[in-house]
Amino acid sequence: MEKMKKIIIAKIVLFFVLLLLPSILWPIFKNHLDTGNYEQRALAEFPTLQNTGKREYTKKLEAYYNDHLPFRNQMIWGGNYLTYYLLNSSPNVEVIKGKNDWLFYNSSLARKDYTGENKFKKRELKRISENLLLTRDNLKKQGCEFVLFLVPDKERMYSEYLPQYCGKPGRIYRTQQVYQYLKENTDLNVIYPYEDLMEAKKKYSIYHKTDTHWNTLGAYIASAQLLEHLGILLPDYREVHVVEKEDVPGDLSYMLYLHKNISPGTDYAPFFEEDFRETVEIEKEDFFTEFIYHNKTGDNRRLMVNRDSFFSNMSHVIALQFKESYMTNISFYNHNMLKEYQPDIFIYETTERYIENLLKFSYAGM
Numbered sequence: 001m002e003k004m005k006k007i008i009i010a011k012i013v014l015f016f017v018l019l020l021l022p023s024i025l026w027p028i029f030k031n032h033l034d035t036g037n038y039e040q041r042a043l044a045e046f047p048t049l050q051n052t053g054k055r056e057y058t059k060k061l062e063a064y065y066n067d068h069l070p071f072r073n074q075m076i077w078g079g080n081y082l083t084y085y086l087l088n089s090s091p092n093v094e095v096i097k098g099k100n101d102w103l104f105y106n107s108s109l110a111r112k113d114y115t116g117e118n119k120f121k122k123r124e125l126k127r128i129s130e131n132l133l134l135t136r137d138n139l140k141k142q143g144c145e146f147v148l149f150l151v152p153d154k155e156r157m158y159s160e161y162l163p164q165y166c167g168k169p170g171r172i173y174r175t176q177q178v179y180q181y182l183k184e185n186t187d188l189n190v191i192y193p194y195e196d197l198m199e200a201k202k203k204y205s206i207y208h209k210t211d212t213h214w215n216t217l218g219a220y221i222a223s224a225q226l227l228e229h230l231g232i233l234l235p236d237y238r239e240v241h242v243v244e245k246e247d248v249p250g251d252l253s254y255m256l257y258l259h260k261n262i263s264p265g266t267d268y269a270p271f272f273e274e275d276f277r278e279t280v281e282i283e284k285e286d287f288f289t290e291f292i293y294h295n296k297t298g299d300n301r302r303l304m305v306n307r308d309s310f311f312s313n314m315s316h317v318i319a320l321q322f323k324e325s326y327m328t329n330i331s332f333y334n335h336n337m338l339k340e341y342q343p344d345i346f347i348y349e350t351t352e353r354y355i356e357n358l359l360k361f362s363y364a365g366m
Contacts, residue, residue: 077257084258095252101262102161103252104154105212110353114155116170124359125181131362132188135348138363142338145345148182149226150175150192151310153352154207154214157197175352191229193222200237209265211250212309216269217242219313226314230345232299232321240270276316287312291327293319302326304343306333310351330354335363 083091090097096104112118120128136146152175155162159169179192197218200206206218214222217237224234247267249259256262283292287309298321305311305318305327319325326341330350338346350357 073257080257081261084256084262090256092255095255096155096163096166098158098161098163100161101209101265102158103210103250103256103262104158104162105252107353110153110155111166113153113174113352113355114159114169115167116173118174119172120174120177125177128178128358129182129186129188131358131360132182133186135361135363136188139338139346142342144338144343145230146189147226147229147345147347148188148190149222149347149349150179150190150355151214151222151308151349151351152192152194152197154212156194156352157201157207173352174355178355178358189229191226193225196221196225204242204268205266206268208247208250208267210247210253210259210262211264212252213250214310214313215247215267216313219310220270220272220317223314223317226347227318227321230301234317237270240272243269243271245269270317272317272320276320280316280319285315288329289332290329291315291319291325293322293325293327295319295321295323295325298323301344302342303345303347304328304338304341305347305349306330307347307349308351308354311349330357338363 080091083089084097088097090106094106096106098104109118132146132148139146155166156169156173159166175192179190182188182190197206197214200217200221204217205215206221207214220234220240221237224237227234245267247264249262249264253259253262253264279295279297281294283294285291293315298319300323302324303318303322303326305325307327308330311327315325315327318327326337326343328337348361
């Protein structure tokens, strides 16, 4: 009986030791381990009773503990590694595991855009057209040219690497509808570099294998088409020096916590960064707000871009062409900026999955 009691006590002690061991070891090892946040969200902060009601306090405390658990990244990595390689599945619902380790962003909206399930109705296309014509006409009164720039999603460009359950890309889809409708029914300046990118894809990778976005070469090809519409000619990508190198891990592999395991593939980049560093002054380069560049040798027209994340890889090659460039994040942009910056050219850039924002965007003038 006494022996049994000692065994029970030993088990209880062992249980609490194992329970507390991570917290005991964490201060010793944490500076030598990966503690980065790869979830594209802010981790929970430690709550205080001053700014948190008593009912919410325990929930927020639990959220904080879950986000700051000792060895959290290492435990997530272990589970994700087994899911990805042993079960051949993506451990994150926001990431699609494609063929040959190609990764794609996953959302119900992106999938419907890809298959063409959520086509615009004719009245919606008419509304987009009216919004953009109103914007163009009011900007023209202020001496500003308007350009709409549409970006194809990665899954449309590389559908052959998607798993079979994603289906085939739709022949008619929302971005194609907008482009075709505006071309046939308006004189708006609309650019959609899909065909040029598909041609380049025959020789080079133009989107990152483990990232949502196009690479520097894809961005260069798109930039060249955009600038051509503005009267600025860049050398054809087939005539410039393209650097071939190992790519860096992309946002999607970080979301899986497997950025050190999944090969990012090969990157192709036209060599122009040295020109950028020598020529362009960076006043501000904040992804979440704005990029502001100055260039003494560029085009005299002041450029403003309302952009999403795809324009980031275009920003340097575009900034090389203009004396003044202002590129604002779509979540940071407001119409007052048009009065502040007084651009000669205003570009509205949107990738495929955000194209429904055109139903709401319009500029009625100052």
